Amino acid sequence: MQVPFEIELPGLVAAGSELEGRVLFLEDAPGLEKVRAVKIVCDARVHGSGSEETIALGPLAIHGPFSAPAKVPFQFVIPRKGPTSYEGRYVKITWRVTVTLDIPWAIDPKQTVEFQVVPRPAKSSGVRQVS
Amino acid sequence: MARQASAAFQIAFGTPFVVLGGICLAGAIFGDGGALNVVGGSLLLLLGVGAAGAGVGQLMARGAFSQLTLEPLGRSFPLGGVARVRLVLEPKKPMDVNGASIVFKTIEKAVYSAGTDSRTYTDTLHEWTEAIALPSRLVGRIDHVIEIPIPRRLPPTFAGRHNSFISSCEVHVDLANWPDLDLNRELVIAAEYA
Numbered sequence: 001m002q003v004p005f006e007i008e009l010p011g012l013v014a015a016g017s018e019l020e021g022r023v024l025f026l027e028d029a030p031g032l033e034k035v036r037a038v039k040i041v042c043d044a045r046v047h048g049s050g051s052e053e054t055i056a057l058g059p060l061a062i063h064g065p066f067s068a069p070a071k072v073p074f075q076f077v078i079p080r081k082g083p084t085s086y087e088g089r090y091v092k093i094t095w096r097v098t099v100t101l102d103i104p105w106a107i108d109p110k111q112t113v114e115f116q117v118v119p120r121p122a123k124s125s126g127v128r129q130v131s
Numbered sequence: 132m133a134r135q136a137s138a139a140f141q142i143a144f145g146t147p148f149v150v151l152g153g154i155c156l157a158g159a160i161f162g163d164g165g166a167l168n169v170v171g172g173s174l175l176l177l178l179g180v181g182a183a184g185a186g187v188g189q190l191m192a193r194g195a196f197s198q199l200t201l202e203p204l205g206r207s208f209p210l211g212g213v214a215r216v217r218l219v220l221e222p223k224k225p226m227d228v229n230g231a232s233i234v235f236k237t238i239e240k241a242v243y244s245a246g247t248d249s250r251t252y253t254d255t256l257h258e259w260t261e262a263i264a265l266p267s268r269l270v271g272r273i274d275h276v277i278e279i280p281i282p283r284r285l286p287p288t289f290a291g292r293h294n295s296f297i298s299s300c301e302v303h304v305d306l307a308n309w310p311d312l313d314l315n316r317e318l319v320i321a322a323e324y325a
Contacts, residue, residue: 015287015322049252050241051293082322083289083296090241090252091294093286119287119322122209 003031007099007113014120016080020073023099028068037102038062042076042095044083044117049090055083061102078117085116148179188310197221198272201302201314211283212325214318218263218302221272227307231263235279237298237320239286244293256296257285263302277302279318287322296320 009021023038043056057076066072078095086093098112152175159168193199198221208214214235237257243250263277279300286296301315 046289046291046294048241048294049250050243051245053291053293055291080322081289082287083291084287084322086286086296088239088256088286088296089254091239091296093289117322119210119324122212122323122325 003029003035003101003103003109005099005101005109005111007097007111009097009113009115012116012118013078013095015078015082015084015117016120018075018077019097019115020075021097023062023072023074025066025068025070025072031103031106032066032068033064034103034106035064035066035101036104037064038066038072039100039102040074041098041100043098045094045096046083046091047094048088048092055079080120082117082119084119145179145181148175150179152176152179189313192306192310192312195222195224195226195306195309196312197223199312199314201300201316203316203318204276207288207319207321207323208281209321209323209325210281210285210287212281214279214281214300214320216277216279216300216316216318218275218277218314219272220265220269220275220304222269226269226309228265228267228269229305229307231265231302231304233261233263233277233279233300233302235259235281235298235300235318237285237296240295240297242293257282257298263304265304281320281325283324285320288318288320 004027006024006026007021008024009019013019019042025032040060041056041058043054046053046055060074062072062074083093085095094114095117096112096114098110100108100110102108152172159165159172198219200219202217204215204217236255239254239256241252259279263275265273265275285298288298289296297317298320299315299317301313304312306312
């Protein structure tokens, strides 16, 4: 079953702050009324040369019914200690949001969007800067 | 504490080799053992003495101090800022020092394991070394604060089950007429810019 939807996310989020996004149903596609819930998982995928691991936030489940046009907001708090996004030689950290539409008696449509987690700016001043 | 455990491990690792090497050599000398026993015994003995000797050296050097600490002055340090660590040395008797240095290192480590297959990948992302200005003769308590610059580009500390980014500093003190002294501590780098 094809139910078109989009995930709207900011490209960059600081560690320790809120990630706010939305799931958009723009067209009134047949089948949208059958969507029982929108399930959202935010996770950091730690991959590369080592065994893969994930740090998951959520999942969130937002229950329907939905009708187009609809904007389903969601939010996650990114941990203060991160991890932050990184592309190393052996270790890579990729943050992503995966949205799954729960439709009874159908293959659940799924989409994943990546975003970056960066270190937050310090609140306290007076710390010596290093160039 | 970690260093003491490491020294104890070196001694525990080396001692069986010393014993085995000794038995082989004794067998060769007092029994009818051949050249193979002499060569094998000597190699085991050398390996054991080397490993255990390094551990004993560390414990001896530590035993010459009534106080010996390396502690970070903060729970975590921001990227692009400065990490401060305090080095306290208090020898039981005056001691001569040939030199001392500190190394700050950040490593990336990934462990792959599946069944009996296990591989470890390590890469050094950053290494910074600086000499520590200690007096040439240590008398009484020396309390020294060292500043370590942390580049903005480093990944913050992350310790996953298989993957990690670990930062640590190691102080090496070259003591005259004593085994050298090594102290190391892990530093937590926060996901925060200075």
